[in-house]
Amino acid sequence: MSRVVDVLVVGAGPAGLAAAARLAAAGAGRVEVLERERAAGGVPRHCGHPGFGADHRGRPLDGPGYARRALRAALRSGAAVRTGVSATGWAGPLSLDVTAPTGLERIRAKAVVLATGARERPRSARLVPGTRPAGVLTTGELQQTVGLSGSGGEAVRGRLGRRAVVVGGEPVARHAVRTLRAAGVETAAVVTELPCAAHGFGAVPVLTRTAVVELLGRGRLTGVAVRGRDGVTSVLRCDTVVFTGDWIPDHELARARGLALAPGTRGPVTDGAYRTAEPGVFAVGNLLRGVEPAQVAAAEGRAVADAVLDLLAGRPRPTAGVPVLTAGPLRWVTPGLLGPTAVPLLVRPDRRLVRPLLTVTQDGSPLRRERLRGDPVPWRSVRLGPEWTSGVDPAGGPVVVGAEEYAS
Amino acid sequence: MSVTRTGPLPSGPEAEYDVVVVGAGVVGCAIARALARHPLRVALVEAASDVGDGTSKANTAILHTGFDAAPGTLEARLVREGHRLLGAFAGEAGIPVEPLGALLVAWDEQQRAALPRLAEKAERNGHRTTRLLSADELRLREPHLGPGALAALAVPGESVICPWTTTLAYATQAVRSGVDLHLDCRVEKVRTGDPWHRLVTRRGVLRTRHLVNACGLHADAFDALLDRRDFTVTPRRGQLLVFDKFARDLVRHILLPVPGPLGKGVLVSPTVYGNVMLGPTAEDLDDKTATGTTAEGLAGLREQGGRIVPALLDEEVTAVYAGLRAATGQEDYRCAAHPALRYVTVGGIRSTGLSASLALAEHVLGLLADCGLELGPERPLAPVRMPNLGEAFPRPYRDAELIAREPEFGMIVCHCERVTRGEIRAAYASDIPPAGPDGLRRRTRARGGRCQGHFCGAEIRALSEEYGQGAR
Known part of the structure; x- marks a missing residue:
């Protein structure tokens, strides 16, 4: 079955739903969101903790509450949100092949917004050696396992275990520890290669500058071997290990469309309005760079609407911008392309930087230099306002974002 | 025909066989399948909870031509013949093969x-x-x-193949053609005798006239149960x-x-x-x-x-x-008939067992005949058509007619590998259902993709529990 819509959004997480809501409200025509999971809302659905802003009465929202609100907003503005529907590949420049229980479809759109999100790298992608026992998972799988089995009780303990080690020191590790605790699973230790974790973990010991070097056990995990800062290897006994963080964009459709990936983020390169190199194809949210909070992803979803509406109205596409690169101890920057319009930048440091001097330069001449007041950390991005990118010459060379630390 | 995983083994005449093949790797399964063409009572006995759970599941997945074997060896001949036989069987049984060269x-x-x-x-x-x-x-x-x-x-002619489907296809065809498959059934002792050998297993005793050792890595240890010490693995x-x-x-x-x-x-x-x-x-x-x-x-x-x-x-x-x-330290297979014991050892199948499997099975039938086994007339095997796991062939998630008939084949559960709910259900309803998540992966690819369960692990586990209960 072949159909035509105005805008096809792939992924009903915070970014995709926000894009659909705004576009449908702005009269973009038929706006359809495809979600391969059985429910819309994306990752927040599994995050039963606050940190997702507040509702209209000022009450804090947890992940599921946030997801429900985002879905409601999209539906109210007239977007169609279809769940259990998988976009499996491209059938043309703006046409996707889709598998659903109702059959196969080929959907052509005037604009396609990719909002396919990110995932945590599993054990294998991290090249952790050892055996392949049961009891090895990511935070995402942990949260869904608890979500499907309910907290506590024998069902969840049968599916999880009794004693876990959590790998990673970023904020998501805290959610893993909380989820385990709620399910009645003790956390033996949090293990991180970082020199310090993002925060405390209550009574759970945190082993910093420590790497997991081997998984042990046949059938079921019996422990993990770790090597600490002193170079000594020891074994932590556990029957569950949760690998947290280390996000990678879920960029299958983006790559299948031939979109170039930015080396730092492994997400598709876009300009400041979230246009990819392919006319009519846009990319937003955590597909762009691993993980940012839901509100950041949603803001990008809202922001992409302007460029999509320009396209639908037949307004000419601005000329491609200049590439944006990083130098020094910075892992990545988005967007990957800058045009004549000044836009904010997101920058992620490689490690904790002490009051760094950030610089934006083009062709060797500084556009802006400013010392940051705080110390940026590798698990949080620094947002540089549009003033940092004013004055970029769209005909010039690459824009380079750098960071320097001075001994005080 | 039956597949057992738990509980005591059958007793009386039900536990008496003409041939028992010990070891349900790709070689043991191929031997059981070859025996199933004849009017014999055959059992395939395996220590693990699934077929193909040892070397057969973790190899390079290549169907070799045997071009580089040592000329004149048994291995050279059997790989060459096996390549031809398996190439033909794969087409019939739906085993994915790509002759990339x-x-x-x-x-x-x-x-x-x-x-x-x-x-x-x-x-x-x-x-x-x-x-x-x-x-x-x-x-x-x-x-x-x-x-x-x-x-x-x-x-x-060098080809890539699905080793999991191959082993499972052999075992499935053997079971459908009358072979008893006893899983989770480690043989602990062999009491040789005439006319019956008694195999003492974890789950009871089996009696057999003829015995085949297809224990792979453990072929030397099994030989030792019969006081044979011809090689070390x-x-x-x-x-x-x-x-x-x-x-x-x-x-x-x-x-x-x-x-x-x-x-x-x-x-x-x-x-x-x-x-x-x-x-x-x-x-x-x-x-x-x-x-x-x-x-x-x-x-x-x-x-x-x-x-x-x-x-x-x-x-x-x-x-x-x-x-x-x-x-085994020798550059050839170690296949031997021990007529006095009515016993055949299939050892030292180092790295070409998958390629040679069907020819090895025919070879073993000859060795069993040397041990006095009368095969009797041949009859056709029950046909098998395995679920396709190969990318070069149509998969259910793209099959409009199948989805129209059974909408569960339009519900993708494992997104990385595009495995549908229908395939998971079918795996549990099959002749040899999986014993756990690893067995399910080998039958469907579920959870075998880049996310390794990040997105799908919880749901696949829940489905396995739901369908698995029905299967037992």
């Missing part, structure tokens, strides 16, 4: 000088279609090869890396190393699932359970793989695993 790539002068000798050896093994390629011809065929490739020998570990499907376009053929004095080197090969595999290492060990990977092993593989196809290393690794080959 192999390229033996020479990276130095010594290796280049070895290529004509390898071509000659192939000819002596009956393979006359190999061809020497210049560096330019090679580059045209494999544009992503690293710098420094000097020449290659092209070997048509030294496990040779092979660690392998499986790269993301995005790497598939980087490699068009099976890229084999040129064997030389510095060892065998590693291969880079597409898989039928659409990934690229790199490996194996070759480490002689003592421990027959050492199927873990090591940091050194993985680092070494990445270094070698990066020289062969540099762009490979930019892609994510989907899976890491290790398997053990049953090496």
Whole structure:
């Protein structure tokens, strides 16, 4: 079955739903969101903790509450949100092949917004050696396992275990520890290669500058071997290990469309309005760079609407911008392309930087230099306002974002 | 015909067999299937909870032609015949095979000088279609090869295959044709006798007139149960890396190393699932359970793989695993008939068991006849058609008619590998249902993709529990 819509959004997480809501409200025509999971809302659905802003009465929202609100907003503005529907590949420049229980479809759109999100790298992608026992998972799988089995009780303990080690020191590790605790699973230790974790973990010991070097056990995990800062290897006994963080964009459709990936983020390169190199194809949210909070992803979803509406109205596409690169101890920057319009930048440091001097330069001449007041950390991005990118010459060379630390 | 996993074994005449095959790897399953063509009572007995749970599940997944076997050996003959037989059977049974052909790539002068000798050896093994390629011809065929490739020998016919489906197809056809399959049934003692041998297993006693040892890594230990000590199996570990499907376009053929004095080197090969595999290492060990990977092993593989196809290393690794080959220190199989014991040992099937399996089975039938087994007339086997796991063939998620009939085949559960709810249900409803998540992965690919369960693990587990209960 072949159909035509105005805008096809792939992924009903915070970014995709926000894009659909705004576009449908702005009269973009038929706006359809495809979600391969059985429910819309994306990752927040599994995050039963606050940190997702507040509702209209000022009450804090947890992940599921946030997801429900985002879905409601999209539906109210007239977007169609279809769940259990998988976009499996491209059938043309703006046409996707889709598998659903109702059959196969080929959907052509005037604009396609990719909002396919990110995932945590599993054990294998991290090249952790050892055996392949049961009891090895990511935070995402942990949260869904608890979500499907309910907290506590024998069902969840049968599916999880009794004693876990959590790998990673970023904020998501805290959610893993909380989820385990709620399910009645003790956390033996949090293990991180970082020199310090993002925060405390209550009574759970945190082993910093420590790497997991081997998984042990046949059938079921019996422990993990770790090597600490002193170079000594020891074994932590556990029957569950949760690998947290280390996000990678879920960029299958983006790559299948031939979109170039930015080396730092492994997400598709876009300009400041979230246009990819392919006319009519846009990319937003955590597909762009691993993980940012839901509100950041949603803001990008809202922001992409302007460029999509320009396209639908037949307004000419601005000329491609200049590439944006990083130098020094910075892992990545988005967007990957800058045009004549000044836009904010997101920058992620490689490690904790002490009051760094950030610089934006083009062709060797500084556009802006400013010392940051705080110390940026590798698990949080620094947002540089549009003033940092004013004055970029769209005909010039690459824009380079750098960071320097001075001994005080 | 029956498949058992738990509880006491049948007793009385139900527990009496003409032949018991011990070991349900790819070789044991092929032997049971060959025996099922004859009016015999046959049991296939396995210590693990699934068929193909040892060496047969963790190998390089290549259907070899036998071009490089030592000419005149049993292995050379059986791999050559097995390649032909399995190629034909795969078509009938729906086992995914892609005849990509192999390229033996020479990276130095010594290796280049070895290529004509390898071509000659192939000819002596009956393979006359190999061809020497210049560096330019090679580059045209494999544009992503690293710098420094000097020449290659092209070997048509070398194929990639699904080893899991192959083993399962043999076992399924055997079971459907009347063979009893007893899983989770380790044989602990053998009391030889006439006319019955008594096999004492964890789950009871079986009686059999004839006995086949297809215990792979443990073939020497099983021989010892009958006081035979003809060889020792030294496990040779092979660690392998499986790269993301995005790497598939980087490699068009099976890229084999040129064997030389510095060892065998590693291969880079597409898989039928659409990934690229790199490996194996070759480490002689003592421990027959050492199927873990090591940091050194993985680092070494990445270094070698990066020289062969540099762009490979930019892609994510989907899976890491290790398997053990049953090496015996002799460059041939160790197949022997012991007529006085009405016993056949199939040992030392080092790394070509998958390729040779169907020919090995025919060979074993001959050895059993030497031990006095009367096979009787032949009858056709019950047909099998396995669920397709190969990317080169239609998968259920793209099958409009199937989805219209059964909407569950339109519900993708494992998104990375595009496995549907319908396939998971079908696996549990099959003749030999999976015993757990690993068995389900080998039957459907569920959870075998780049996310390794991040998105789908919880749901697949819940479905396994739901369908698994129905299956038992």
